[in-house]
Amino acid sequence: MQRPTIPMPSSSNRETNVVERIFQALLAVVVFGVVYRYCWQDISDPYKCGALLNKGQWLDPGPRWSSRxxxxxxxxxxxIMHEYKKEDIQECFGKRRIVFIGDSTTRQVFWAVAKKMDQARAEGEITEMLDMDEKHHDLDFTSAGVTVQFIWDPFLNSTGLKRELKDFRPDSQLHSNEADESAGLILLGAPGLWYARHGQQNLQKDFRDSIETVIPFMDHAIQGNTRLPAARPFPFREYSPNFLLLAPVQVPWYESLSPSRAETMTPEKIDQMNDYLQQVSAHSSADVIWSYTLMTHVGRSQYEESGIHVVDNVAHRKADVLLNLRCNADAASKGYPFDRTCCSNYKQPGTAQWVILLGGMLILPTLPFLRRQHLLRLNRFLPSPSVLSALVVSGLxxxxxxxxxxTQIFEKEQKQFRQREVIVAYLEVAVAGLLSIRECKSLKTNYKTAPKVKDHGFLTRDQSDEWKGWMQLVLLIYHYTHGSNILWIYQIVRLLVASYLFMTGFGHTLYFLRREDYSLRRVATVLVRLNLLSCMLPYMMRTDVVFYYFAPLVSFWFLVIYCTLKIGHTRNSNLHYLFGKIVLSALLTTAFTMIPGILELGSFFLRLTCAISWNVGEIRFRIFLDMYIVYIGMFFAALHYRATRLHSGAATPKRLIDHILKLINTYHRAFKTLTIIASLALLPGFWALTRRSPDKEDYNWWQPFISFIPILSFITLRNSHRLLRNYHSTIFASLGRYSLEICILQYHIWLAGDSTGILRLGLWSRWTETAILTPVFLWVSWRMADATQVLTSWIVDGDRAPTQSLSRGDFAASKESPPILPNVRDGESTPSKDLRFEPGDSRMGRLVGWVIRTARSDLRYRLGLILTVLWLGNVSYS
Structure with a gap:
């Protein structure tokens, strides 16, 4: 008797399991790290107010990082600390006053706020003040209804100080009748420098007395003080209360002091005064902005020549710390991007968010277990195990x-461009790509070469996946390192986005010309695949679809391609007719996008009927940036398809353009040589041309008309030799197959603050945490791509959806056809056989069964049901 053979897992499966376990271990490290930090380290400062008040560091410390x-x-x-501007200050304070009381170091912060309100007028008044030698006077500055006042009081003993403290009400936001008397924010500058410079033997006692005069007005914990809130400083409220803050004694740069100042302003005096302030703040709830001291701790370059006053950039960041402490409490109510996370709390989850959280983290994960245990009578209503697993992955x-x-569970950090880090990151990516170069597996014999010589062909799937993969990595590094501020990097990234859209036009056009599949199923497959994730996230993240701009942008262009080729598709073999349709489509799309009022009318209609509010300016900007590259891809695909058919004998030349293509095929070596020479000449010429653009706005105007030059040049060079066509980078190709999920998920699980910052664990160095979070992010994107493929097939094909993962073939943007299932009419499928009614079923059970059976059997019904659910979600969410 022959022994049964035990199937052994293949090497590829073993490798996949090892990689999966590594990713799961890294995810466990992330979960443990954030739980540890959040439960132990951040419990005393959940809103990061203490962090903003007491700590911090420069991400660009000195000229060696940014010479200008x-x-x-x-x-x-x-x-993430927000850089406040005029509109932000006006929104925060309204008609309220911002008061600064102290010496010239406090006056610098006053002028920094005034410059944020109106820089030109503030600089003019500074010049006038210096010319008139009125430095030791009170100052007023009013702009946009907000009044900023400075009271000259270097010893904190003036009548102006007493008046402000008498009228100050921390909770006057809640009592409108006191709003005109109390200042919205008061910053007191500790009088240490003047006591050190002009004080006598009792200067330390005089300094303590002046501080003890103001502490009762700052101490939130004083018993029986009915004017002050009993809560600790900076409690989260819907709106911020009025704040009274104290700046520590400015530590001078002693080596730059004049001889007379250096004799009196000694380190011993300044240190004793700040030590006393530390004792006061430790034994009361008075709030001292110790981060001001850290801002000048690095070295000489933060100071002006006097050694006392700081440079303008440092003064502006002092003002931002002050404004973030006062104005960030209600930042979450302003909507996305959530880029003000210092001294701020996120909004509590709404109904839609709680439904998704409970469903995604509790209900859906338990259904597979209950199904295996046969504990649910509703098993017959559940989808297949693979679909249920995909739903679980999506919810998680x-x-x-x-x-x-x-939430504040993960830490957020601001971005900072460092050219060295960008170069190192790109070199690492390039080395990884080169080391993973392998021969393509699916090779075919070329008709122009010997039978033994194999050629993969022109712009194949492996090559396009590789292209998408390395472009996605370039984009990730661009976003992570804040390269958008560098013009030449921005120009390259804009070309990469145009390359994605070129492939969209090329791939979909080639598919339609080859398959002539203009069915509802094809349209639904592409649109669901592209928009499934970007339609789920807005309900959870309080964003909108336009925020994940790439998915709706590609969807828009797919519909343009579909309508262009669908109309009169029986004559698409006539290139003159096809090119005429493409040109007409380009003119109509340009008119639709650029003529004022058309997009606005569409936005008004969507807002009125579907409660959808989109930024029309952002939509117009995104479409215009790559207005014509999709049509270049369509032209290229039509020429390539026609040339292939002519050469294979499937078509005969009928028109002039056919004869030109036939001639090119006949003398293809000479034509290839000319195109390679042209490409090598055009690339440096294009680079020299774009370097003449002075700023982003100028380059953005040229982008739609010139982006095809480097793209076609790259395609020509990439396919110029058989070896270049037959080999590709497997790492880049793997990433390219789920680049859509990488593009969307990066905003929230790799970057932070809706891509305005970067995500941190808060336990190790930035690069250590990047090395942990990046693989987790890529793994989550990969699993989400698998799930999206399965869910797309389930939605489109119903019960006919395949049970295996589809991530190896992203047919949404491919030239290949999705799985063809025979004997089924468009929009229909075979009803489920396991959904039967039992005698004990209630009317509700029968109704649910009928709805599920109908949804499973008809694609049009499923799409209508999905659109109805989205409409109800929009209406209820708004």
Whole structure:
């Protein structure tokens, strides 16, 4: 008797299991890290107010990082600090006053706020003040209804100070009748420098007396003080209360002091005064902004020549710390992007978010277990195990996005461009891509070469996946390192986005010309695949579809391609007719996008009927940037398809363009040589041309008309030799197959604050945490791509959906056809055989069974049901 053979797992399966376990271990490290930090380290400062008040570091410390403008990026630990502008200040304070009381170091912060309101007028008044030698006077500055006042009081003993403290009400936001008397924000500058410079033997006692005069007005914990809130400083409220804050004594740069100042302003005096302030703040709830001291701790370059006053950038960041402490409490109510996470709390989950969280993290994960245990009578209503697993993955991924980017569980950090880090990252990516170069598996014999010589062909699937993969990595590094501020990097990235859209036009056009499949099933497959994730996230993340701009942008262009080729598709073999349709489509799309009022009318209609509010300006900007590259891809695909048919004998030349293509095929070597020479000449010429653009706005105007030059040149060079066509980078190709999920999920689980910052664990160095979070992010994207493929097939094909994963063939943007299932009419499928009614079924059970059976059997009904659910979600969510 022959022994049964035990099937052994293949090497590829073993490798996949090992990789899966590594990713799961990294995810466990992430979960443990955030739980440890959140439950132990952050319990005393959940809203990052203490971090903003007491800590921080420069991300651009000095000229060696940014020779032109250092000290612009101050980073409190674990949160994103917002740079306040005129509109933000006006929105925060309304008609309220901002009062600064102290010496010239406090006056610098006053002028920094005034410059944020109106820089030109503020600089003019500074010049006038210096010319008139009125430095020791009170100052008023009013702009946009907000009044900023400075009271000259270097010893904190003036009548102006007493008046402000008498009228100050921390909770006057709640009592409108006191709003005109109390200032919205008061910053007191500790009088240490003047006591050190002009004080006598009792200067330390005089300093303590002046501080003790104001502490009762700052101490939230004083018993029986009915004017002050009993809560600790900076409690989360829907709106911020009025704040009274104290700046520590400015530590001078002693080596730059004049001889007379250096004799009196000694380190011993300044240190004793700040030590006393530390004792006061430790034994009361008075709030001292110790981060001001850390801002000047690095070295000489933060100071002006006097050694006392700081440079303008440092003064502006002092003002931003102050404004973030006062104005960020209700930042979450302003909508996305959530880029003000210092001294701020996120909004509590709404109904839609709680439904997704409970469903994604509790209900869906338990259904597979209950199904296996046969504990549910509703098993017959559940989808197949693979679809149910895909639903579980989708729910967990969306919930992960919420907890990463809509809570304080993960830390957030501001971006900072460092050219060295960008170059190192790109070199690492290039080395990884080169080391993973392998021969393509699915080779075919070329008709022009010997039978033994194999050629993969022109712009095949492996090559396009590789292209998408390395472009996606370039985009990730661009976003992570804040390369958008560098013009030449921005220009390259804009070309990469145009390349994606070129492939969209090329791939879909080639598919339609080859398959002539203009069915509802094809349209639904592409649109569901592209938009499934970007339609789920807005309900959870309080964003909108336009925020994930790439998916709706590609969807728009797919519909343009479909309508262009669908109309009169029986004559698409006539290139003159086809090119005429493409040109007409380009003219209509340009008119639709650029004529004022058309997009606005569509947006008004969507807002009125579907409660959808989109940024029309953003839509117009995104479409215009790559207005014509999709049509270049369509032209290219039509020429390539026609040339292939002519050469294979499947078509005969009828028109002039056919004869030209036939001639090119006959003398293909000479034509290839000319195109390679032209490409090698055009690429440096294009680069020299774009370097003449002075800014982004100028380049954006040229982008739609010139982006095809480097793209076609790259395609020509990439396919110029058989070896280049037959080999590809497997790492880049693997990433390219789920680049859509990478593009969308990066906003929330790799970047932070809706891509305005980066995500951190808050436990190790930035690069250590990047090495942990990046593989987790890519793994989650890969699993989400698998799930999206399965769910797309389930939605489109109903019960006929295949049970295996479809991530190896992203047919949404491929030239190949999705799985063809015979003997089924468009829009229909075979009803489920396991959904039967039992005698004990109630009317509700029969109704549910009928709805599920109908949804499973008709694609049009499924799409209508999905659109109805989205409409109800929009209406209820708004």
């Amino acid at each position: 403008t250092p000290f612009q990026n101050w980073q409190p630990p674990g949160c 991924v969306v919930s992960y996005c919420f907890y990463a980017d809509r």
